Structures are given as structure tokens and as C-alpha cells.
Amino acid sequence: MSVQIQSLKKKISWSHPSVLPQGHWLTPWLVFIAISITNILAVMSLWAVDLGGSSIAGALLLGTTELSWVSLSYIVVSSTCVPISDWFSNRYGYKRIFFIGVLLFVIGTVCSGFATGFWSMVLARSVAGLGSAGIFPNSITLLVKVFDEKLKTLVVSLYVAMAFGVGTILGLQFSGYLLENVSWQSIFFIVIWFVPLILGFIFCFFSETEKKDLGKFDGWGVILYLAFIASLVTWIADVKAPWNTEGFSSLFSKGTLFIMITSFVGFLIRENRCKSPLIDLSLFRLPAFLNGALALFLVAICFFSTVSGFNDIFQSVLNYSKSQAGYYLMPIGIGVGLFGGLSSYLSTKFGARIVYISGMLFVIISCILNQRITIQSDHIQMGWILFLRGSGIGLALGPLTSLMLRDVSSAQLGQAAFMATLFRQMGGSLGSLGLSLIKELRKPFHLARYGEQMGQNSQNLANIGSKLDNYFVSRSGAIPAGGDFVSTSSGVNEASELSYRWLSTYGTAQAEISATNDAFLIFGLALSLITLCIVLLISKDLLYKRLFKKR
Template sequence: MPWKKHLNWYVPSLFNLNAPHIPWIALAVIIMVNICALGAGFSLMIVNSIVKTDLGIGAQENMWLNVSFFLLMAATVPIANWLADYYGRKRLFFIGTFIFFISAFFTGFAYSFPVMILCRGLSAIGAGTIIPLSIALIESVFEARFRAIAVVIFVGVAFGVGTVGGVYAGGVAAESWRLLFSAQIIFAPFVLFATWVLLYETERKQHRSFDFPGVVFYLVMIASGVSFMANVRAPWNPEGFHSLASQVTLGLFVLSTILFIIRELRARDPLLDVRLLRIRSFFLANAALIVISFTNVSTVTSLTKVLESDLNFSIYETALYQIPFGLALGIFGSLSGLLTRSVGVKILAITGMVLVAISCFLNQLITVHTGYAEFAWVQAIRGAGLGFSIGPLTAYSFKKIERGSFGQAAVIVTLVRQLGVALGPLFIDLVEEIRQPILLQQLGGGSGTNIQANILAINEAYIILGWTIGVVLIPITLLMIYGWSVERRKMKAM
């Protein structure tokens, strides 16, 4: 029957997939899915106080509700890549999209913490499947000359619109937060149908063995690292670094990290091909990505805490204060895609990193008495920096990656970015827990000093991140200049 041929899973023919506009339509569909996935994460951060009240949970459970989403995404990424190689990228992307939309729908009907964290966990698994496969599918859909532009547009628009959409929707529809999740199901039929008819299925690599020891070491590494950062200064752990729980989790993290690296270097079919990090441009781009990603979600969580908890802003006011960040991220992320061909990813990436570093130092402007203008400037500069740097750094990381290793490279880049996103809020909280009592003592107590100590501690955390970005910026800038000079010499020799 003709319709069976048109809807063939492997080679659909409902549309002419060789037409020049089809890859861009497919890119738009991929971006739409990622906007929903990222928006779901950011919107919950804005409405978490209402969610906490509705579910009757404490601050610790609320923190894990936020962190677990990005943590499970990071844990899912490499496993999803192996499954995609074994069963096909299109198939796994389709399944991941289905899981995400269904679990997001049921999140809106969760009336207890266990059900909520289960639904959010399933959403994270779906999102963790979608995001790395998105880059891999873009690589298979686009010709080489358009690939870097497509990656930059994907990262810039998906992260930008996902951030601003999630933040604003969380503020506007705070009281109807359940609808934010369940309403996303309306996009599912279109996205699933478009995935079916606009994408070819990729070749299945069923000869690849499953790296079970690598998976075990990887999951222990992620779980112990996050557990250490989350609990080392928790109220139930007064001994802090010296407690048995902290020492055990830190020891497990170090041991599992060493064993994971050794395993992946020796494995014939590694879960993560860490050997790709021997490529200098790939290594430095990922080092830059993880550092700047620390400032992404943490900007939303730390500002929400300051505005809502310390300064008693409403959820709607909190969301409005964060609009400049998401708006700048979306605008400059999209702009970086348009400028890639004329300016190049190197200049955009360096400019973006400089802006993010500057914004971290400008965090010192934020005090108890700070007005909207100061908040807006710091937020806008950081959003512009992230918009200019995330996409170009992602594209630059693939510069010397061979096509056969593109899938593994996409997984590492996505994983690095998601680890930065997940660990950023924990890092800010850790610095705040350590420094806040010291700063409070220095301020001498009195009315408002507790709030000011909280803000100063957060500012100190961003200063650390600013200096770290500066340190990473030096070698990556030198490498880019060296690469540019080599390219010029080759052009003159021709």
C-alpha cells in the first residue's frame, strides 16, 4: 500500500527529504523538543516554593527535586548514546521524546513527593535521551558546510528560549504550575509525527558491546560526587568535611573516577570515549563549557533564593527580575548562529566567555539595596555571554572530530554541559554555607545582616567562577590564535 511506503520508518517518502529546506524544518522540530525539555527544568525552579507547599516537603527534598532532574539527565546521556547506536538514533530520539512528554503530563497530576520525583525522574531520562541525540541527528541531517551553523543555532535558540520561556511561564502561571507540565502534551503529536516523516533512521551498530563496568563506575561517580556537594554542609551533617558520610562519598567519588577513566581507556567499546579529550581543541572547549555552565542554572536558583526567600518578592516579581537573563541568552544565542559564518565561532566564543567572567565579577553590585537596573545589567551581561559562548564552544569542540566519532563527542559535550548545569547550584550553595556564618560574624549581627551575609557569600562564589573562567580563557584563546595563524599560513602557501 502507498501509505506504508510513505511512512516507512527507515526511509520515509511522504516528503522529499533531499529538498534543501527539509534539514532546517527538522532542526526546528528538534529545537522545539529541547525548548520543552529545558523549559520544564527552569520553570520548576521559579515555582519551587509553591510546589514545596503543595507537596508538603522540606527544603532538602525541594533541593533534590531540582537537582535530580539535571543529575538524572547527566546519568542518562552516555547510556542513551549506546542504545542509539544499537537500535538507531531516530528510534531512541522518538522514544525519549515520548517518555518526556508523557511523564511531563503526569507531573501535573503529582500530589505527593514520591510521585513527583518519579515523574520528574522519568522526564529527566527522556530529556537526557533527547539532548545528545539532537546534536548527533543534526550531524546526520546537515551537509558539512552548514553543520557548525546548525549546531550554534540549535544550542543558542534551545537554551535561550527554553530559559526565558521556563522562567517567565513559571512566574506568570505560578499558581497553575501543574498546567506548565501537563500542557506540554499538546506538542507531542506534531513532534512525534515530524520525527517519523522528516528523519532517516541511522545505521545500527549492533556489534558494539555494552560497557557494564563503565556504567557502574560512571553512575557511582555521578551519585557520590553530587551527594558529597549536596550534603557536606547540610543541617543534618554538623561535622561537615570531617563526617564519615562526607569522607565516604568523597572517597567513592575519587575512586570511581579513577576506575572509570582506566576502564574507558582500555575498553574496546567504551561507554564514553575519553580518548577524544586528547584532542586539545576538544578538551579546552569542554573545560570552558563546564565552567560557564556552572553560571547557567545557578543564576536562576541563586537569584530566586535572594529575591523570594531573602527579600520577600512574589514569584511573579522574581520571574520579571530574571527576564533580562533569559531574554539576553535567547537573543545573543540566536545572534551567534547568524554571525557564525561571517565572524566565526572563535571570536564569538572568546567574547562570550569574557562577558560571563565580567558578569561574575559584577555580581558584587548586588546588595540588599540593589535596584532593578543593577540586577538587569548583571543578568543581561551574563545571558549575552552564555548566548555568545555555549553554541560556538560546542561547534568549536567538534572541529577536529572525525565523523565516526561524532556521536561519542556529542555525548561528552552534552554530559559536560549538563554536569556544569547540575553542579553549579550545588557549588553556589556550598560556598554560601561555608562563608555565610563567617560573613555574618564580620557584619556584627543586627537587622538585615543575615540577608546581606547570604548575598555576599553568593557574590564570593561568583568571583571564584569569574577567576576560573579567566584561567580557562587564556589557553583556549592562545590555541585559537595559533589555529588561526596556521590557517592563514596555509592559505598564503596555496
């Protein structure tokens, strides 16, 4: 009996389990399945809250500002804790931190379903975000270590397709169904069904990585880093909040901006002097790493802000149901999943440079095409733009990571790999915030522009108003107008009042869409500049190689 117990202990050993024979071909793929399911659930949790925001707000009596912090708490905590997670993973093992991350994510997600107010929901989402900080950055490292060299590029591409493609599709479609037909709590409880499978696979098939002594923990660097991220997020989120009536000139905004700049400068000084820095700033001296990081950051901004922005258009402007909004948002997930999986094959056939530049161009073109969207656009027109953007994001995510790692030394490879995750996650955090800020700045302009077009002396308004008068009289039985089109009296001019009210609602909705279009145009222009820098970098490399060969 003791022999059997010893044999069982050896098979489920934490460091090197041997449930399957060592080197068995199936082990890496079982690791891939567990990591893929975990990442899909983590991405689903993000989109589920974004899609079901109105249901959660109604149940917990949350205002607009409170709801935004509920949505932000998960992704902001996740992205902020990535560098800290990397340090602990190196110190205590990637398998251990991944396992703890899964437990924290599940606990936080399930507790979100039991939340009864704002603070309990934010706390639960923050715990889930802390867990995802142990999931996202460690996933690629664990996959790279378990697969052969010739399969690594393929596996990373499949991982991107599964996590961000399938995760987005299921997070939007399945969550929309649960929100309408079950309850908002059900979108959090779904993770319970997969916990035994994931934890069992981690115990039985994951091998622990070698632990490294990274020196003393950079406590001051962490404090300055957290202060910078917290002040940055707070400033972007609240500089145009309804309660902050003075906006950019308020004492709150100036104070937050001062803390942000001071902590950022302090962090740079600290990391340059520290022997064991939290973030190795010397990596940014490599042009390929810097350009790749900025491009990955902007692509992530476009990805996360697109789902958030179009969800607002579908639900708030066009009054689609949650399941309809989830269904019409699926093209971006399909594009990411399909072309994310194909990016490895296309990189092998045509070269990684062509693939990620093509992907970035697709994203830029889709951002420009966003200007064609109006309140009269149907979901098919929007669907093509979403699919084009998703295709570009899928083509760019994996190869841009390769660009970041291209010139990095083997000693800095681990740091550079987690930095890729950090820039992707930070892009996700700031994408929705940046979109909201630009919309707040641009919407008053478009409201004023449409308001001018609806002036009482406008002949176009009078013509449209007459047609609407006839529509409301014939279809809804409104009392015909008697006199001027615009009137505030009741009874006699009921049709005119209905027409003017409908046009005002129409103008407000179009202003919302136009402000969203402006945000994506800005994102597209920023990505264009980075794409140009990368093209110049590639041209420089090719020219140098040709001159070197001639010599």
C-alpha cells in the first residue's frame, strides 16, 4: 500500500508530475488546453461586465461614474500588477503563480456574482483582476517552455486566437444570452464549471519552472509605479466627470496631474539607479523593441475601445438588446480568432514584417472607415468594419510581439516577454478610458453643430418637420400642427412637438456616434505614425544589410 502511495505522490509531484510518461507528445497540448480555457474565461469576464453594465447598474443602484469604475477595476488591476507578477513568478515559479492566479480569479469572479453594492463589486472585480495578472503574463512563458522550438510560433498564434478571438466571441454572445434569459449574476458563476478541470490539469501536467534569485524586491519602484498608474487612470477617468465641473482647471485635476508627473519621473530615476529594477528601462533603447511596444499598445487600445464603443452605440444609441449587441459585435472576435491563428502560417510564408504591417494597415483603414458610420447605418455596415479591425488586430498581435523580442538578448528575454503583456494590458486599460475622454470633449462640439442645423429659421428643418408632422398625424394619430413648426404649446401643435422631440433625440444620438468616430480617427492617426516609424526602421535595416553585403 505504501508503495502505491509513493508512486501516486511521484505521479502528482508539484515540480515534475509524471501522470504521463516524460516527454509524451500529449502533455504540451494538455497544458495548452488548460491555459486556453483559463484565458478564454478571463477574457469572457472582461466583456461580460462591459456588455451587462446597465443590468449591473440597475441591480446595484450604480451611477455612471461608479459603473465605469466597476468595468475598469478588473483590467486596470490586471495590467498594473503584471510587473509584480513577473517578479514573483521568477522568484517562486511560474506554475505556482499561475495556480494562485487561477484561484484568485475564480474567487473574485464568483464573489462578483454575490456583490450587493458598489464597493463589494469593485473589491471582487479587483481580486479577479489580481488573479488575471498571474494568468496572462505567465501563459506564454509556460507554453514556450513546454513546446519544442519549431512549434513555439504556431502555439503562440493559436493562443492569441483562442484567448482573444474565442474569448471575445463567447464573452459577447454567451454573456448576452445569459443576461437576457437568466440573470446578471450568471455571467460570473459560469467559471465554477471549469475550475476542477483547470486545477486538475495544472497539478497533473504542468512542470514547475526554475526559480531565479532576482535580488532585493524593488519596493520603492513598485510604490512609484502604482502611484503613476493610479493617478493616470484617475485623471483620465474623472477629468471630465459630471461632478468635476471645472474639468481640466479644477484643483483635483491639477493635483492628480502633478502626482502623475512626479511619480513617473521618480519611477524613471529609481529604475535607472536600482540594481534589481522592476522594469528594465534599457530595453527601450532598442528601436525595434520601442516601436513594437508602442504599436502593440495602440493596437490593444483599438481592440478594447472598439468593443466598448460599439457596444455603447448598439445598446445606448440604437436600442439593441444585450443579446443583439453581443451578436453584432461578434465580427471583431471572429476576425481576431481567424487571423490570429493564421498569423503564424502567414509569417512563415510571407515574413513577419509584411504580416504585422498589413495588420496595422487594416486597423488604420477600419478607423478611417468609422467616419462613415451614422445613426442610419445598419449592423451589416458596422459588421464589416468590425471584421476588418479584428482581422488587423489578429494579424498584428503575435508578430508585433516577435518584433519586440527581435533584438533582445537572451538574458533580457524574460523581461521583454512580460513587457509585451504589460503594453497589451495597459492598452486595454487606457483604451476605454481614452475613448470616453475624447467623446466627452468632442460631443459638445457635434451637439452645437447639429443644433445650428436645427435652428427655427432653417428651411431644411421646416421641410423635414412637415414630413414628420404628416408621419405622426397619419401613423400615431397626433393632432396636426397649426402654425409654425416649432411650438411649445400643447394640444394644437402636438405633431410639431413630437417631430421636434424626435429630431432632437436623433441629433443627440448622431453626436454620440460622431464623437466616437473622432476617437477612432485619433487612434488611427497615432497608429499611422508608429507604422511609419516601423517602416523606416525596416528600410534602414534592409539598406544596412545591402551596404554591408557590398563591402
